[in-house]
Amino acid sequence: MTNIPLSNSKRLLLGLTGSVAAYKTAELSRLLIQDGLNVQIVMTESACHFIGPVTLQALTGKPVFVELWDARIKNNMAHIDLVRNTDAILIAPASANFISKIAHGLADDLLSTLCLTRDCPLLVVPAMNRQMWENPATQRNLATLKNDGVIILGPAYGDQACGETGVGRMLEAQELARAIQSFFQPKPLENRCVLITAGPTYEAIDAVRGITNLSSGKMGYAMACAAVEAGAQVTLISGPVSLETLSVVKLIKTVSARDMLAAVKDEIKNTDIFISIAAVADYRSAEINKQKIKRATDNIVLEFIPNFDILGYVTDLPAPPFCVGFSAETENLEENARTKRHKKKLPLIVANLAQDAIGSNDSELLLLDDMGTHFLSKATKIEQARRLIKHIVPLYNSHYLKLLNHEN
Numbered sequence: 001m002t003n004i005p006l007s008n009s010k011r012l013l014l015g016l017t018g019s020v021a022a023y024k025t026a027e028l029s030r031l032l033i034q035d036g037l038n039v040q041i042v043m044t045e046s047a048c049h050f051i052g053p054v055t056l057q058a059l060t061g062k063p064v065f066v067e068l069w070d071a072r073i074k075n076n077m078a079h080i081d082l083v084r085n086t087d088a089i090l091i092a093p094a095s096a097n098f099i100s101k102i103a104h105g106l107a108d109d110l111l112s113t114l115c116l117t118r119d120c121p122l123l124v125v126p127a128m129n130r131q132m133w134e135n136p137a138t139q140r141n142l143a144t145l146k147n148d149g150v151i152i153l154g155p156a157y158g159d160q161a162c163g164e165t166g167v168g169r170m171l172e173a174q175e176l177a178r179a180i181q182s183f184f185q186p187k188p189l190e191n192r193c194v195l196i197t198a199g200p201t202y203e204a205i206d207a208v209r210g211i212t213n214l215s216s217g218k219m220g221y222a223m224a225c226a227a228v229e230a231g232a233q234v235t236l237i238s239g240p241v242s243l244e245t246l247s248v249v250k251l252i253k254t255v256s257a258r259d260m261l262a263a264v265k266d267e268i269k270n271t272d273i274f275i276s277i278a279a280v281a282d283y284r285s286a287e288i289n290k291q292k293i294k295r296a297t298d299n300i301v302l303e304f305i306p307n308f309d310i311l312g313y314v315t316d317l318p319a320p321p322f323c324v325g326f327s328a329e330t331e332n333l334e335e336n337a338r339t340k341r342h343k344k345k346l347p348l349i350v351a352n353l354a355q356d357a358i359g360s361n362d363s364e365l366l367l368l369d370d371m372g373t374h375f376l377s378k379a380t381k382i383e384q385a386r387r388l389i390k391h392i393v394p395l396y397n398s399h400y401l402k403l404l405n406h407e408n
Contacts, residue, residue, distance in 0.1 A: 019050065045109070053066065070110070094124045151183070195268060275326075276324065326349070
């Protein structure tokens with residue numbers, strides 16, 4: 001997914017400690033700067049054995065600091081000056097030794113001292129041998145950091161430089177860049193519960209055949225990602241897709257429209273915002289054969305019956321959440337979307353042309369609400385999802401205020 005460069009350049013102090021995974025930080029630095037961050041690198045002496053400061057200075061265009069007493073800082077207070085006005089500190093890679101130091105408040109080098117004098121969030125990216133990761137002392141140190149409000153990113157499972165396989169690998173540069181981009185996004189939906197449906201449904205005909213829609217689920221997963229970035233507690237109900245799992249509060253995998261309806265009924269009670277993106281099959285087979293229907297020379301006739309309208313069920317609730325619908329059309333885009341919006345009593349509907357959007361990584365969107373129509377020019381789906389969240393927030397806030405006034 002392509003990221004939107006941050007409008008106001010955030011200042012990130014990127015710290016490296018002694019780990020072979022330090023080579024990943026070169027690519028990470030490039031991606032962070034590409035995303036619009038102002039990156040200042042600080043290294044421990046051990047980190048310098050794995051990657052040279054000159055490489056990182058060339059990538060960031062800034063001097064790299066290692067020594068606590070660095071004469072390039074006029075007042076010799078690098079441990080104060082470097083962290084001043086910093087928006088966050090990211091330690092990547094973070095060795096087991098360094099995690100132990102900051103968990104116990106030690107400050108015997110520049111980087112650990114900066115962590116102690118910081119007045120900003122701290123994010124730690126562990127990288128170590130699986131046995132070091134699993135050691136109870138490491139786990140106690142991580143628990144201490146989490147209790148102190150430190151954000152832990154990773155580690156991942158996989159092959160390690162020592163030749164072993166297990167948990168302890170540092171996350172890849174692209175994963176970390178996305179995580180940092182997400183971290184710096186505004187949080188207008190903090191403490192709000194958002195329920196999203198995504199992907200297609202599959203309606204069985206027999207043991208091996210069925211009907212479905214040509215939905216990749218990419219837009220629904222992008223909306224879930226953008227909602228998480230905005231601080232929401234996200235539950236994602238997904239039809240069968242081939243997409244990586246997101247860091248949502250709850251992921252519910254479904255197959256048929258009836259499965260998805262049951263999941264929505266279970267989750268809708270405490271939902272503030274319901275975003276219905278799933279391409280739910282409008283019909284299902286009236287009868288499902290338990291065995292494979294054998295090929296014959298004669299024609300066969302299948303009877304299909306309508307599936308239940310999931311979005312209609314939610315909007316017809318006595319006290320529905322704020323609902324956002326999606327309308328994939330092949331013609332008369334605005335007219336068909338407007339009809340669907342009024343039929344389902346939606347405060348907002350998002351429309352696109354199915355032939356342009358299905359399976360694609362980008363799309364054009366048309367938004368219809370009480371204020372009229374709003375066109376979102378072609379962009380990647382994660383960019384469109386962030387734009388949609390930005391559009392949804394004031395509409396939801398207005399809806400929420402009306403509910404409060406009505407209750408009072």
